[in-house]
Amino acid sequence: MQKIVLASNNAGKLKEFQALLAPLNFQVITQGELGIPSAEEPHLTFVENALAKARHASSASGLPALADDSGICAHALDGKPGVFSARFAGEPANDGANNQKLVSDLNGQADRGAHYVCALVFVNSANDPEPLIVQTRWHGQIITEPKGSNGFGYDPHFYIPELNLTAAELDPAQKNLISHRGQALRELIVQLKSRA
Template sequence: MRHRPLTGKVVIATHNAGKLREMQELLTPFGIEAVSAGELGLPVPDETGHMFAENAAIKAHAAAKATGLPAFSDDSGLCVHALDGAPGLFTADWAGPNRDFRAAMERVHRELEKREATDRRAHFVSALVIAWPDGHEELFEGRVFGEVVWPPRGDRGFGYDPMFQPDGFVETFGELSSEEKHGIDWSKPEPEGLSHRARAFLKLAAGCLKKASA
């Protein structure tokens, strides 16, 4: 499949400050000028999709149509295996209208306790979509597996990060630095990323981005 290159200015279709920060850091090596939907005062579209990719596309296309610029969107969530994949698409909704993720993490713990679940396996999913004003779109997905822990640990990251411990680590996402969580060493012949968003971004970069000149 031939991908469309992304250059110049792009809208990051999010009002989530933590997600915006990660996306801006990921885009920095490519010389992309990024402005957020929040900064532009764009409304948050209704996420009516049944998959992460569909919701990411809704947000990206809405921003592209409103601004006339390519728009870059992420829809992501935590899927806890013993909860049949919940909160999943409702990852943000579990935090309520005030986005209280401490309450959301408590709900995950409470639901596991109610089920007397011993399986703590979980994974994060990230669907990244770039949409152009002419309707063209590109989709890239990434996942990271691990387990949920209680009590939550760390005050870094955002969302459910303090209760997610990725495979191969003793720290949670809430204890890892930004660089450890989603930093990518682009000097390596085969760059790697830990987080779901970094893994999706690696695919996006390979298809649509070109490193900026030093």
């Protein structure tokens, strides 16, 4: 199995990536398991932050690295919280507080549309001149009352009209088929296979 370091310590993301990459013989380990601190995320775009995180993890580990930067963009809020999704309600990061702030900020807004974004970057080395970069969207709506207990982040408030379910009501396998991260990883896998 080929080891890849995941530039994240998010248990939810690790679980999703392990499930999606295991069939391809990749062993995903988190940067935290290797004692690598998190990278700075000073950029205003998902792609730039993901690239910075991937290069940082690869440099510190000497392994190929995979990083994603993802979040939710509410249409009525000009794309907020965007790259600040994990800490929308401030430090320390807290899913419940973030959801509460998003629902509160959308109070009275007619447009409840939102989309998850996932920018996924894979580098073979810290100085890889050809990083593989994928960015995808998953469209839905923000609902006021949370539903479901699966997933993480904004999933209990992210409603998918065509399924009549929130992301938190989907079982993990179903979510991996349609989510922003699942879409991005499948596109990345196509690129990895064509590069080999």
